Amino acid sequence: MLKKLYHGTAFYPELWSAEVVSNDISWMEEIGINVVRIGEFLWSTVEPQEGHIELGLLVQVIGQLHEAGIETIMCTPTATPPVWYSHGHPERLFVNTEGTRLGHGSRQHACTNHPYFREKASIITDRLAQELGQLPGLIAWQLDNEFKAHVSACMCDVCRDLWHEWLEQRYGQVEHLNECWGTRVWSQSYQDFRQVPQPGPTPFLHNSSLQTMYQLFSMEKIAEFAEEQAAIIRRSSPVPVTHNSSMAFHVDNERLFRSLDFASYDTYASAAHYSAYMLNCDLFRNFKPDHPFWIMETSPSHAGSIAGSGTPHPNGYLAAEAVAAYASGAEGFCYWLWRQQRSGCEQPHGSIVSAWGKPGIGYENVLEAEAARKSIESAILNSRPVRAEAAITYSDRAKAFLTTESHGKLRHRGLVSLVYDVMLQTGMHRDLIPEGASMAGYKLLWTPFVPHLSSDYMNQALAFVDNGGIWIVGPMTAVRTEEHTVPTNAGLGDLEKFTGAETIFTYDMDGTGTLGEAFGVTAPLSLWSTVFKPVEAVSMGTLLGGPSPGMSFLTEYRRGLGKLVLLGSMPAEEEGSEMLEQILIHYGQEANVKRLLPFTQGTIVIPRKSHHEDLWVIINMNGQGGSVTLPMNGTDKLTGVSISAGNLVVKPYEYRLIALPAGV
Amino acid sequence: MLKKLYHGTAFYPELWSAEVVSNDISWMEEIGINVVRIGEFLWSTVEPQEGHIELGLLVQVIGQLHEAGIETIMCTPTATPPVWYSHGHPERLFVNTEGTRLGHGSRQHACTNHPYFREKASIITDRLAQELGQLPGLIAWQLDNEFKAHVSACMCDVCRDLWHEWLEQRYGQVEHLNECWGTRVWSQSYQDFRQVPQPGPTPFLHNSSLQTMYQLFSMEKIAEFAEEQAAIIRRSSPVPVTHNSSMAFHVDNERLFRSLDFASYDTYASAAHYSAYMLNCDLFRNFKPDHPFWIMETSPSHAGSIAGSGTPHPNGYLAAEAVAAYASGAEGFCYWLWRQQRSGCEQPHGSIVSAWGKPGIGYENVLEAEAARKSIESAILNSRPVRAEAAITYSDRAKAFLTTESHGKLRHRGLVSLVYDVMLQTGMHRDLIPEGASMAGYKLLWTPFVPHLSSDYMNQALAFVDNGGIWIVGPMTAVRTEEHTVPTNAGLGDLEKFTGAETIFTYDMDGTGTLGEAFGVTAPLSLWSTVFKPVEAVSMGTLLGGPSPGMSFLTEYRRGLGKLVLLGSMPAEEEGSEMLEQILIHYGQEANVKRLLPFTQGTIVIPRKSHHEDLWVIINMNGQGGSVTLPMNGTDKLTGVSISAGNLVVKPYEYRLIALPAGV
């Protein structure tokens, strides 16, 4: 269990005078900041000339912070190699898809696969770990910063050679690669791994397998770099290692966090998209289920740079965010950044304190968040998040497939958000879980937008069904092989024989006028779709209009104690969301998934439990106030006042912690 | 005359097992497919290592097909040189306008002008011709695939040198080039042909002559390649040679087909744009007027790739398309493709059969199309297309001029479609004819959007007028010289003295508020326009508003037995289409052009004739049903039933073949 709730901020002592730094530390202490993250961009400060490393500043600052009761997360600075690394060495730089070499002057300009980069990164990280790794106050390490946020896969010559090695390891013989990728199409067959190109400019599209594999290769390589760096740190420092990741970056988060000790991420969702904020909490909690997660960066008010600036949060929203994070299982809630950048390119970004040392636009909200943290800390520390009964599978490898095969319109993140929002609306508590996560304990599992299902996943999910679970498959799931080709045994490949249905047609339903009818709702159907003929399965949704009227887009099939449900198409527009909601409600009911009902949209319940009671954390996230419904009488944990069962009204951005008898 | 109607499909025996191939051939036979096209991308299969060519697979498959009663069109595979051609040889690759070299991994990546490409292409084609050229069942050759579909003019060094040679041949002395191109503007004068750049990146626009000539050069070179390849085939094979071209590619179709034996093309127009489908039929019929044309590729349902997917045709449309093609003079109507691609990048493309061997979304429609083919075959074989009385000139060289001088908005294909649609609406049967086509037999000739009129064309058209024809010139016709400069003798150059009018102003009428009034219609005028003062001609259309009110945009001038009509501007919006229609109707009437009237929009009549009767092929193309009007009593050729003169109703996508007394 947690020992404390951290409330923190990114801090750049290397950018300000010793006096400003001292004052800032006092100021932080005063307002309750109890952790800072430092160092992720300071390589040139500590190694101004190649080989001359001097870490005194860090030792001192960590000490000062510790004296002020502020703990430190120390970062490795590998996202920003100094100019001595890049100047005169174009071969060390990142090359983008168009073949342009990206130069010094920003960040992530180095190819992270270059052996000399790996060498210099090892040295600096090793020194940091050795000299700082045991300092009092140091509680964790963050590797690098936002891997692959600005760049995707590198196309340099070093990467080309590693790509060829990776292919050789994956396929053994080039003939096998040719077969797996179907390279005879367009005479692309390779005679040697060294001939396989990187997916650079061509007259028309690259082979889908090549495009997807290059992404997987790149995601594997960045995870290997993280693994290598974490191992170096662990030699000298006992505290855990993380990375500040995101759904938006070109990484495989599941693979990445496998090598790390806990999960953390950055999020800059605007208040209008509070459900995106919740989605991140419900996802990142599950990458390292045995460790609490951290929100490593969020803005006290708004994101911004010289190229664009966001809208400051409405007053009150920040505390709601903080409470939602802690209630969802976060140990830390941290800002970017303490003091506004005076230089660089992010001067317009929201900060707690302005560059001239005055409270910034979000300052009062940070104080509110701190008050909230204090008020809930004891209740949170004495309880733990409740495992949800309903889960949605999330996969960055699926994202790679959809990037390759975008049909000109598919955006993985947007699709995941759509399905998440529907589940949020049903009032079910939910987990987003990675592909490799255990399915044990869930009652309802939804696997949307995962073009390839691994056999491990499929077997685990079939066992889940055998044991009474309901598994909803689709849309766009199981329609491609591991190699990003079309299955030739059946439309859904190896899965199809377990579905009681037969895939007849696949086509994009947009613009065809096809409607679907299911559970009393009629909605337009959308996106690349699979049309079924039920064999032993039962059709639960029928196509109207379009080129295949009367056929099925939704089937269910009993298996063991559970059911396998195929959803072949994406219901669209408002009616489509309504249909998806009805599908979830129907199967949720069958699977006996609890719904925390009724509630008004924009107000959420995050259920927790302690050894003797349940704890509902209720938060209004949309700033309009609302209500939820308590199933029994309870107690307000913050005031001790008794609360009657039934409707509980919350004011705009208000949060309530209500204790209820255990196991309601 | 035709011996049979072909119904075919692209087929890739190199991609599937022998068993699948055998089964597929049987299946094709069963459903009436009587021709397949093979081989256009299989270079790496038959020459896996440079110099090791093995064609046994093809011999066998052509034999199998022949046994099944299916004939073969054999392709040369030159659109996809294998990796042994490109790997390690960047100098052999295509370079685009931005100067980017395009790599292996797609198709059309080779510069088709590179001498080593020409050599390797000659060798493989020669071998194919020698070993397959006399096989039973082989009925034709297709060169390459969709020349210049993905790329336009190459900018590599080989092309640079050929460009200089081409310029020297065209201009003799560089001083002559300087004079023709007016290079003194902006000090661009050249001292040597070798200094003339390719039209790559510059701070502002290139000289118009240079831009247009580079396109003509590129179009000539690809036609030369076709010529060279066709000659190789003809040494060993007696069957005719074609290429699957399109209006959309960067080729001069008239020049290209001069070297080939018959015309064919690919079309993927959606059902909503059925007039684009008809336009292609009415155009490609005329590139080789003595030979029937082929639709070499069209989708059984929808086009698609991993980057985007079209809408499947409504059920019933495919048979309507097939009947329209055969009625328009097509000998073959072929699909892309038989079996869905399992790999590559076109997996989402519509196919007759899915990758897992089930009927695809268009399968039933293919069966319908086959039933239609069978039902009309005898009537079609015993008749021939009627030469239209009205013609529109089509020119890919004009397209090059408009590409250079786009005014930021001109798209040749869209403009041609606009004028075609207007003529379609008048109920006149029509031909789109290339610049060099004979004008004999036509009564009404329209030459829109041909910025430069060659003197050959002009002389032929003036003779056409002398003999009683009515020639409508414009919009945007004869406004530029052969060298893409502005004429200095008169606004319409050499033509002007034959027009009875004087060009006063030229300007873009968009946004000026200029209206035109003609034949009782008032419409906004649009695009780059020519304002006339009638001298001996009569103004038939007057400008209202704008900067030159009261002047003429439409004049007519008697000449010999006919008339020369100048149309100086493009009437816009709905009223503009109405005005163009009225202009065509008026001059069509004067020229005594038959109109097949009345009819409802979306239902078309394709007139044919045999030695003893006329045959109207009536098709509803818009899926809404409609009617046409029979001028006399006739007979339904499919049922033998008598049909009364007057209104004939057709159901959605229905086709009728009505025999009428000859020469109505």
Added chain:
Amino acid sequence: MLKKLYHGTAFYPELWSAEVVSNDISWMEEIGINVVRIGEFLWSTVEPQEGHIELGLLVQVIGQLHEAGIETIMCTPTATPPVWYSHGHPERLFVNTEGTRLGHGSRQHACTNHPYFREKASIITDRLAQELGQLPGLIAWQLDNEFKAHVSACMCDVCRDLWHEWLEQRYGQVEHLNECWGTRVWSQSYQDFRQVPQPGPTPFLHNSSLQTMYQLFSMEKIAEFAEEQAAIIRRSSPVPVTHNSSMAFHVDNERLFRSLDFASYDTYASAAHYSAYMLNCDLFRNFKPDHPFWIMETSPSHAGSIAGSGTPHPNGYLAAEAVAAYASGAEGFCYWLWRQQRSGCEQPHGSIVSAWGKPGIGYENVLEAEAARKSIESAILNSRPVRAEAAITYSDRAKAFLTTESHGKLRHRGLVSLVYDVMLQTGMHRDLIPEGASMAGYKLLWTPFVPHLSSDYMNQALAFVDNGGIWIVGPMTAVRTEEHTVPTNAGLGDLEKFTGAETIFTYDMDGTGTLGEAFGVTAPLSLWSTVFKPVEAVSMGTLLGGPSPGMSFLTEYRRGLGKLVLLGSMPAEEEGSEMLEQILIHYGQEANVKRLLPFTQGTIVIPRKSHHEDLWVIINMNGQGGSVTLPMNGTDKLTGVSISAGNLVVKPYEYRLIALPAGV
């Protein structure tokens, strides 16, 4: 004072035969053209081979013109180095931000900083000056043509080295640069000036200081080139030197014209944007306040090229433009161009005469403009423009800051146009003045969108306030340091201590729902904004809604005899324009600024004065007619008729010159 009003045109004798040239000169003489500009693109004509310069053609043409009573402005041809300069010498060519080298075939393709370019440019200009510099009829020189119109800063290696020199001169020590730019952010610190990159492609944004400094460097270098060229000319020729510049180009006009003798510019604003036309007159008049300015290029009808073509001016507008220019202080009003280009890429551009020698679409309008010139010449020559009482500061260096820090939406020119239009609507006569201009004589000074205020400017403006002026600062003014960083002493840096207010917050108000209320108007506030707490100042505008309600966005502070007004945000939409107008009217009234009222929108008054009377030049610019109000009885200077005080109606595009008693 002026001796005559020039009415002229660009003329290209090198492009046409001697006969055409002679006829054209006679034609010009006949219609009143009294000046031509020649030679700006003829380098290849006079130096066809490197080193062989022959200027006979120019001597002859200038003589012919002189004989016809037409004076000449001679240009240097350096915008278009001949092919002998560029062919085979890629290192001499311009390199754009993406790293692409731009080739021969257009103009501005040479890097103007290359020493060999400077050498060849010096030689040709020296020869021109020596051989033509004393010819009768020559009245001025124009350097080059539209510096940096098509290109911005060059990224070639020569520029890289000059950049490093420039940095060394500016910063002395690289440590100083690091400090000024805050390069420790993202480890960008430099050890040597030679390591500082040019702002080419990077994964994310460059440092703001680097981006802005590279622009200032580039603007300084082009001004140096102008300075160098002007010095060469002055050695041999006594007539003044100018350049045809624009607000739209990548130059610092204030710096550029410092080295030149008079200001001139090109403008192609459409009639619909007549206020953009007036803005240019009110700006360029002030770059060289002791010399009349020239409109060196404007179209007789419309701008155009093969890539797009504008709308011809409505008939009547051209004369209104000419009168507005002369009334605003122009000595010359010149067209581009006399005879339509037959070749190159600007064939569609409006011209006085067509390529085939007929009057063009604007010809009659040119005759009208000439008639207007003649009718007003005496009144204009006997009066002079009145210095305005209200001024807006214009800065191309500010434009560089906003280009770097665009927030994704800021366009300097559009913002300047917005504030100009507001002042135009108030009926105040106005000057746009460069940063270094004297503020003496003004009563109201507005400094919007100048992110960095130099201390010189600030001190001058504070003195202006001390002496009774009212100075409005903002929006977005004084928010950045000279080095494009955020001030750390106060939100407005050194200025803040003089404002009586404290900057509390800065954020982008778009999308926050923030409204402002001031002077009875409530309007949405917009763009990057500064929120104030008045200390000794008085709040004149209050924020409603958004994240900082109740605070101030508009303060005023008495200082000496005047006031300093801070405007922290940009009022948006129609209400925002209304609010800005009310702010100007309020402070204009306090400052006692005359307003020429009332008038109808689209009709303008340009006040002039002679030694004994005032002269109002009244022009309807919107083609709808309108009226102004004469404060006293006056006299029509063109007819001598007396005009009563009060409402004076003008017809569409009509101009009137009304003499009023002096000093009204």
